[in-house]
Amino acid sequence: MSEGTIGSVSEATIGALHRALRQALRNAGFETPDLDARLLVCDTFALDAAGLILRADEPAAPEGAERLHERTRRRLAGEPVGRILGRRFFFEHEFQLSPDTLEPRPDTEVLVELAAEAFRKKGAGHLLFADVGVGTGAIGVSLLALFPESRCVAIDLSEGALDTALENARAAGVADRFLPLRGDYLGALGPRSLAAVVSNPPYIPSRDVDALDPGVREHDPRLALDGGADGLDAYRALTQAARLCLAPGGDLLLEIGIGQERDVRALGEGAGLVWRQTRADLAGIARALWFQSDDRA
């Protein structure tokens, strides 16, 4: 946006800046211009949605207007709003992001819901579960908050992601039940030690990563996206590892990418797990799979 579109930075009202930003994002063809504009303006001027309306006619503080101008520039260059703000709301909590973490997506809430159903079927209680490739902690922290007696082994290859996840666990008040562990999959865990494993692993085929939307490709870490030649490497490892580490009747809950249901289901069944359910996301895309280990094993 040019300086002229938002008018004189020292005189504009919050409402005028908001309208100008909304229009600029609409003109640029963004998918959710109104939401993006609201999030950016509210954060910049420390307003909630009501404040945005009530204080629309107040002059914007010049530092705020400058900051919004800079943030607008970043948004127009394709940076996702969550990255600009450094945090994103997921399920029932807000999560800080870092360069080492994938930005949590609404699609992944389907995985949390399916996992919550699986946990409830067990009667919850003191269950110990692992979140593999924990990232911001979005999945594990959300489940810990829903199941106050559960504990989560939070596994990630990235030290930076584990730091961010632990901070997010603290903010949600669940850090005492959140156990960060640096590593690959479930190698450090004993046989039959877990009641459940949840994961949103990297699942984009390597050759497709460079063709992703720039908002994803340039801002989400490649380690959290690249699933190997066919996108299924993590599922091969996870289904085998889960079969060993799950207690009898234990649950494996996996997010999957578009068109991966058949292959991932075959991998789970090939590893000796029993497929229980597939859950679609809001767009109707099969997004989460639930497997169980044989309870007679």
Ligand code: GLN
């Ligand atoms: N859902 C992300 C995307 O489509 C990918 C996340 C992942 O690989 N687990 O960009």
